[in-house]
Amino acid sequence: MKIIIVANTDWYNYRFRMSLASYLRLEGVDVVFVSPFGPYVQRIQEQGFRWVEWTVRRQAINPFTELLNIFALGQIFARERPSLVHLHTIKPVLYGSIAARLLHVPAVVRSVTGLGYIFLGTDFKASILRFLVKFLYRLVVNGSSGATVFENSADRQYFIDNSLINSVNAHLIEGVGVDTDYYQPLPEPDTMPTVLMAGRLLWDKGVGTFIDAARLLKKDRNVRFVLVGEPDQGNPSSISRDVLDEWQDDGIIEWWGWQSDMRVAFAACHVVVLPSFGEGIPTVLLEAASCGRPIVATDVPGCRDVVIHNVNGLLVPLNAPMSLCSAIEGLLDDSALRYKMGREGRRIAERRFSSRYVNVQTFNLYADLLRVKKYE
DSSP: OEEEEEOSOHHHHHHHHHHHHHHHHHTTOEEEEEEOOOTTHHHHHHTTOEEEEOOOOSSOOOHHHHHHHHHHHHHHHHHHOOSEEEEESHHHHHHHHHHHHHTTOSEEEEEEOOOHHHHHOOSHHHHHHHHHHHHHIIIIITTOOSEEEESSHHHHHHHHHTTSSOGGGEEEOOSSOBOTTTSOOOOOOSSSOEEEEESOOBGGGTHHHHHHHHHHHHTTSOOEEEEESOOOTTSTTBOOHHHHHHHHHTTSOEEEEOOSOHHHHHHTOSEEEEOOSOOSSOHHHHHHHHTTOOEEEESSTTHHHHOOBTTTEEEEOTTOHHHHHHHHHHHHTOHHHHHHHHHHHHHHHHHHOBHHHHHHHHHHHHHHHHTOOOOO
16 A cells, blocks of 8 residues: 655655654555655655655745646656545645546545634735635535545534535544654753743744733743744745844844754743644644643634643633733742643643554544555
8 A cells, every 4th residue: 555645845744744654654554755845855764755756836826837736746646656645735635636536546635734824814815815725625625535634623614614625524633643652741940931832933823922922921020932943934924034033132032943852842941832823733732731831822723622721721812912921920830730730731642642543543544445454
């Protein structure tokens, strides 16, 4: 059996699908990654997986170029002859669905990993793209066979309510999982109180809210606010490096950039926050919980699927710096509460979100589509 995993960046495949690929390989599956070239291709290959280049551009909308991208992906499918293709993010989902149908690929799985800029954005460009993407989903995906996987029930219901997919083919698998053996509980550092936010540095991840909360809290107490991650220049919501440098120069935050081992970042902090506008299932919160850190996030789909208010963390309203500041301050003032929430977070990560559990669910979905034996 051969399975092709397609995404619009090599970073996505490396960051979120290596665990699944490794699990599939143990089950005897030949896994091939497809994406544009980038700095994480070498890391994928170092793990022993084949990678095939697909030169799609995320923001390009030239119709002729996009037709060529569909044709190029179809050529990859024709050459590789996969049993199943697993498509992630909008262009791979739409273009891969077309190519797979034309080439009679036996099975197709599409992953909706969150609503993102196109569905959450409020500017004119987002509204135009949203109209176009909805039209294409209805045209390409709604009547197609295969499976569409959502990370939370709210996103699934949104797509069903807007007739973007057939509800019969809509499945729920909560995120990509977390390796609870790798992300073990960590003792708190004996340092100045430190608040961490990690992920792609996008406005719709709530970075602006994080900065505003930092300004508020740092007026009255000594506390470090740390941003981990890099801007995503392929996303219209990306924050510029000049703005990040300005925040750091002004002493509002420390910007640590990309961290190859997030355990180091979690070990250096007391609280992890994600004031996002919306998520699929945020992997960084799963990793933080698995490491025993209390988590603070916005009360929006995806985040509220991970954070149980007053159990493993706190939920705050969207775009509310004062509420975020108060939640962080309450946790920083109560070490016993931090410990209790961290312990509960670890328990939830093990029970609901372990990568082993998620990988088995995904494999069994493949097995259903291919009519092969499922994992019991």
